[in-house]
Structures are given as structure tokens and as C-alpha cells.
Amino acid sequence: MTIRCLSQDSVEYPRRLLDLCDPPKKLFYIGNVGLLNQPMVAIVGARKASQTGLLHAHHFAAGLGRSGYHIVSGLAYGIDSAAHRSVLALRGPSQTIAVCGNGLDSVYPSAHRDLAKQIAKVGLLISEYPPGTGPKGFHFPRRNRIIAALSLGTVVIEAAQKSGSLITAYLSSHLGREVFVIPGPISSALYAGSHRLIQEGAKLICGVEDILNELPNERFH
Known part of the structure; x- marks a missing residue:
């Protein structure tokens, strides 16, 4: 599939990326670039997720998708890939x-090569790193700022x-x-960071409606 490039002009x-103090000067992409300025929600979490966590990822990704939001994540093992797969299973429009x-x-x-191909066919793969750039440890915290800003x-x-x-x-906040x-x-050690976020003011949720009640009324049609 062809890799294309966007500059800031x-x-x-995506205008939302301009909220960052260091927005990517270029974005490389494969897929439907029109999604970038549509309403989306990020779903992130453990790579070594529990079965319960994976079920939650499927539930919330599908529920948000049916409610008018695209889902953005990082293609990692665990929660990320579960969220991607859940949306793909909906077969649109999310x-x-x-x-x-x-x-x-x-x-x-x-x-996740096959998963990436599925996403590229109907959704979107993006990166600020040009072709030929391998994965480095410091790339992923920077990747996370894009996930936060898009959503x-x-x-x-x-x-x-x-x-x-x-x-x-933290970047999202x-x-x-x-x-x-x-x-x-x-x-559970899997939730230690989650509970700290709640203590620091993040919203505790028990269902998709808890999210929908707090988000701006910006949904795709």
C-alpha cells in the first residue's frame, strides 16, 4: 500500500494536533486520511492485559464506535489490539x-502485520516517522502524545x-x-496506575454511557 505524507499546511x-507544543511537522499515512479531523476517542492500556481487560476493550471500543466515535490506539499487544479488532468487527461506519x-x-x-493491513484497508495507519525508521524505545512516548492530541x-x-x-x-489531561x-x-498490580489516575481526578467509568455523558457532542454522521 502507498505511504503518503501530510505537512502542517x-x-x-488534523487541527487538534496543533494543540501540542511540538506537533509533528509531517504525518505519514496509509488509508483514509479523511478520518483525521473526525471525532475520535483513544483506548489504551496494558500490553499483558487480563481476559477481563480484553473484554472491556472490546466492549468500550464497540460501544463508542456504535455511538459515533472512531477509535484511536497504538497497535500494541493487549488492550490496543483488542480495541482495533473490536472496531474492525463492526464493519463500519466507525x-x-x-x-x-x-x-x-x-x-x-x-x-500485527495482518491487523495493520486490515486497518489500512478501511481505517488509517499514521506515523510521524518516515519510512525506513525502526522502532526505538523513545518513539513510543512521543507516539502517545499524538494519540492524546487526536482524541x-x-x-x-x-x-x-x-x-x-x-x-x-497525563498528556490528554x-x-x-x-x-x-x-x-x-x-x-491487582495491573490497576495500580489506573487507581492513581482516579485519585488524581480522572473520571471513574462503569459503562459506555459514562463516557458519552462527558464528551463534547461531536460525532460523525
């Missing part, structure tokens, strides 16, 4: 956007004390977006 460049931490001429993790809000499902999902949540957190057992 392109009509399709789509999913994957923000990558490497050039789009390769897929990371490589096990009207971020849903956190299973975040441990040092989860990368916390970066997305800093940008004035909503942060939603699903609580879990207080004895």
Missing part, C-alpha cells in the same frame, strides 16, 4: 486509527504503576481532554 492535517512508533514500511510488533478523550483500561498508558492519560478510567481490584 495540508488541508487534511473506523480505527493506529498511531505507530516507526516508519510505515514495516509493522511493529511484526505479529476528544482517553479511556484507560488496566494500567500498572509504570504503564506507558499513563503518559497518554494536560491538553484539556477527558480521561476515563475503568477501576479494578485494589489487590
Whole structure:
């Protein structure tokens, strides 16, 4: 599939990214670039998610998709890929956007090559990194700022004390977006970061309606 490029002066460049102090100068993409300025919600969480966490990711991604929001995530193992797959299973009109931490001429993790192809066919793959750029550890926190800025809000499902999902949540809050957190057992290390977010003011949610009641009324039609 052809990799294309947007600059900041392109009509399709997402205006929400300009809320960042360091918005990407260029965005490389494969797929439906028209999704970039439509309403979307981020779903992020543990790579080594529990079965309960994966079920929550499917439930919330599908519910938000049916309610008029596209879903953005990071193509990682666990919660990210579960959210992407849930939206793909809806077969429209909601789509999913994957923000990558490497050039789009390769897929990371490589096990998600088929998933990336499915997303590119009906949704969108994007990256600020040009083709030929491999995945580096410091790319992923920067990738997370794009996920946070594109979204009207971020849903956190299973975040441990040092989860990368916390970066997305804090960036989302800093940008004035909503942060939603699903609580879990207080004895579970998988939820230590999630519970800290709630203590610091993130919204505790028990269902999709809790999110819909807080989001701006910007839905695709």
C-alpha cells in the first residue's frame, strides 16, 4: 500500500494536533486520511492485559464506535489490539486509527502485520516517522502524545504503576481532554496506575454511557 505524507499546511492535517507544543511537522499515512479531523476517542492500556481487560476493550471500543466515535490506539499487544479488532468487527461506519512508533514500511510488533493491513484497508495507519525508521524505545512516548492530541478523550483500561498508558492519560489531561478510567481490584498490580489516575481526578467509568455523558457532542454522521 502507498505511504503518503501530510505537512502542517495540508488541508487534511488534523487541527487538534496543533494543540501540542511540538506537533509533528509531517504525518505519514496509509488509508483514509479523511478520518483525521473526525471525532475520535483513544483506548489504551496494558500490553499483558487480563481476559477481563480484553473484554472491556472490546466492549468500550464497540460501544463508542456504535455511538459515533472512531477509535484511536497504538497497535500494541493487549488492550490496543483488542480495541482495533473490536472496531474492525463492526464493519463500519466507525473506523480505527493506529498511531505507530516507526516508519510505515514495516509493522511493529511484526505479529500485527495482518491487523495493520486490515486497518489500512478501511481505517488509517499514521506515523510521524518516515519510512525506513525502526522502532526505538523513545518513539513510543512521543507516539502517545499524538494519540492524546487526536482524541476528544482517553479511556484507560488496566494500567500498572509504570504503564506507558499513563503518559497518554497525563498528556490528554494536560491538553484539556477527558480521561476515563475503568477501576479494578485494589489487590491487582495491573490497576495500580489506573487507581492513581482516579485519585488524581480522572473520571471513574462503569459503562459506555459514562463516557458519552462527558464528551463534547461531536460525532460523525
